[in-house]
Amino acid sequence: MKHTIRLIVACMLLAVNIQAQPKNKEAKEWYNQAIDQVEQNDLEQAIATLDRAIRLRPKFHQAYLQRGKLYFRMDSTRLAMEDIHMALESGSSSGEVYFYRGYMDYMEEKPDSAIRKLTRAIQAGYKHPEVYYIRGLANYDLDDYKNAIRNFSTAIDSRYDFAYAYNDRASAKMKTGDYQGAINDFKKAISYNGEKPSFYNNLGYARAQNSDYKNALQDYTQAINLDPNYYKAYVNRGLVRSTLEQFKEAETDLKKAIQLSPEQPEAYNNLALVYMRQKEFDQAINQFNKALEKDQTLAEAYMNRGLAWENKGDLDKACRDWRMAEELGSKKASEYLKDCK
Numbered sequence: 001m002k003h004t005i006r007l008i009v010a011c012m013l014l015a016v017n018i019q020a021q022p023k024n025k026e027a028k029e030w031y032n033q034a035i036d037q038v039e040q041n042d043l044e045q046a047i048a049t050l051d052r053a054i055r056l057r058p059k060f061h062q063a064y065l066q067r068g069k070l071y072f073r074m075d076s077t078r079l080a081m082e083d084i085h086m087a088l089e090s091g092s093s094s095g096e097v098y099f100y101r102g103y104m105d106y107m108e109e110k111p112d113s114a115i116r117k118l119t120r121a122i123q124a125g126y127k128h129p130e131v132y133y134i135r136g137l138a139n140y141d142l143d144d145y146k147n148a149i150r151n152f153s154t155a156i157d158s159r160y161d162f163a164y165a166y167n168d169r170a171s172a173k174m175k176t177g178d179y180q181g182a183i184n185d186f187k188k189a190i191s192y193n194g195e196k197p198s199f200y201n202n203l204g205y206a207r208a209q210n211s212d213y214k215n216a217l218q219d220y221t222q223a224i225n226l227d228p229n230y231y232k233a234y235v236n237r238g239l240v241r242s243t244l245e246q247f248k249e250a251e252t253d254l255k256k257a258i259q260l261s262p263e264q265p266e267a268y269n270n271l272a273l274v275y276m277r278q279k280e281f282d283q284a285i286n287q288f289n290k291a292l293e294k295d296q297t298l299a300e301a302y303m304n305r306g307l308a309w310e311n312k313g314d315l316d317k318a319c320r321d322w323r324m325a326e327e328l329g330s331k332k333a334s335e336y337l338k339d340c341k
Contacts, residue, residue: 027057034066043070061087065097072100077107095126103134111138129158133165140172148172163193167202179210197226201233204240213240231261235270242274250274265294269301272308281308299328306336315340 030053037046050067054060068083084100102117118135136151152169156162170185186203193199204219220237223230238253251274257267272287288305291298306321319340325333 023056027053027060027063030056031060031063031066034063038066038070043074046070061097065094065100068100077104080104095121095124095131097121098124099126099128099131099134102131102138106134106138106141109141111141114138115142127158129155129162129165132158133162133168136165136168136172140168143175145172145175149176161192163189163196163199166192167196167199170202170206174206174209179206182206183210195226197223197230197233200226201230201236204233205236208236208240208243213244216240217244229260231257231264231267234260235267238267238274239270242270242277245277247274247278263294265291265298265301268294269298269304272301272304276304276308276311279311281312284308285312297328299325299330299333302328303330303333303336306333310336 030049034046034049034053037043037049047067047070050063050070053063054067057063064083064087068080068087071077071080071083080100081104084097084104087097088101098117098121102114102121105111105114105117115135115138118131118138121131132151132155136148136155139145139148139151149169149172152165152172155165156169159165166185166189170182170189173179173182173185183203183206186199186206189196189199190203200219200223204216204223207213207216207219217237217240220233220240223233224237227233234253234257238250238257241247241250241253251271254267254271254274257264258271261267268287268291272284272291275281275284275287285305285308288301288308291301292305295301302321302325306318306325309315309318309321319337322330322333322336322340326337
């Protein structure tokens with residue numbers, strides 16, 4: 001009796017497999033058609049075709065992966081994440097799937113988890129430069145600049161014209177104090193992609209940190225030429241112009257930055273510093289007040305407003321601001337507080 005039952009079960013399983021084969025074949029045909037549509041850049045139709053493949057074969061992990069990649073390209077991140085998850089649930093252990101899972105973790109601000117999944121992608125043989133690049137970004141978010149630089153370098157070794165990897169390696173080098181190395185990398189990024197205003201802004205910032213103010217001004221100006229509404233470049237150029245005592249031009253830049261992004265505190269703070277350098281302390285205090293209205297945790301604004309009050313002869317208000325700056329982590333404020341009772 002037991003043998004008869006086994007035989008019946010076996011026959012039933014065979015029948016299921018025979019019925020499944022035509023559906024699997026048809027699903028594969030739809031999948032191949034979708035790949036052709038992707039090559040023709042008909043992304044929406046490719047997604048619709050992959051939908052048909054998945055309906056026929058609900059555990060078709062390659063189809064989920066391809067559809068997820070298309071959703072990424074179309075900025076439908078939630079749908080992309082769902083499909084990448086389904087690719088894993090459907091049995092895929094490919095390095096590419098782990099790459100996209102790691103990428104999603106990075107986008108969700110989970111750098112530790114991202115690094116683990118990206119490392120698995122590499123171990124599974126998926127060693128595209130993007131894997132090392134995203135892992136470098138996750139290292140950077142964890143303040144692990146040494147490994148960030150190592151990963152960006154590996155990405156560059158695989159793709160010599162990887163402009164973003166040069167740019168982000170430069171940012172990591174800045175964190176280690178290697179300003180000249182950062183400058184060289186920012187230049188490399190620009191040589192491969194000269195249309196990104198942020199690259200010029202970053203190069204200008206590195207040069208300013210290296211006291212090369214003349215060239216920093218040129219870089220900030222080029223960033224603004226590429227994007228006349230680039231807030232950060234106006235803020236940074238205004239600060240450099242103030243350092244060079246070009247106060248009128250600095251004031252113009254910082255007021256433009258405030259116009260572009262009135263909710264950001266940095267431009268108010270830097271404009272106040274321009275007034276401080278011209279000994280216009282009432283105007284400086286007014287701008288520090290505005291900066292602190294936007295961000296009550298801005299230690300630098302409390303520190304500098306304290307200096308303005310001191311110059312006006314009001315030590316009580318100065319000390320009050322310095323105490324607040326110290327509470328927010330300003331080491332410089334601690335030195336000034338020695339003069340307070």
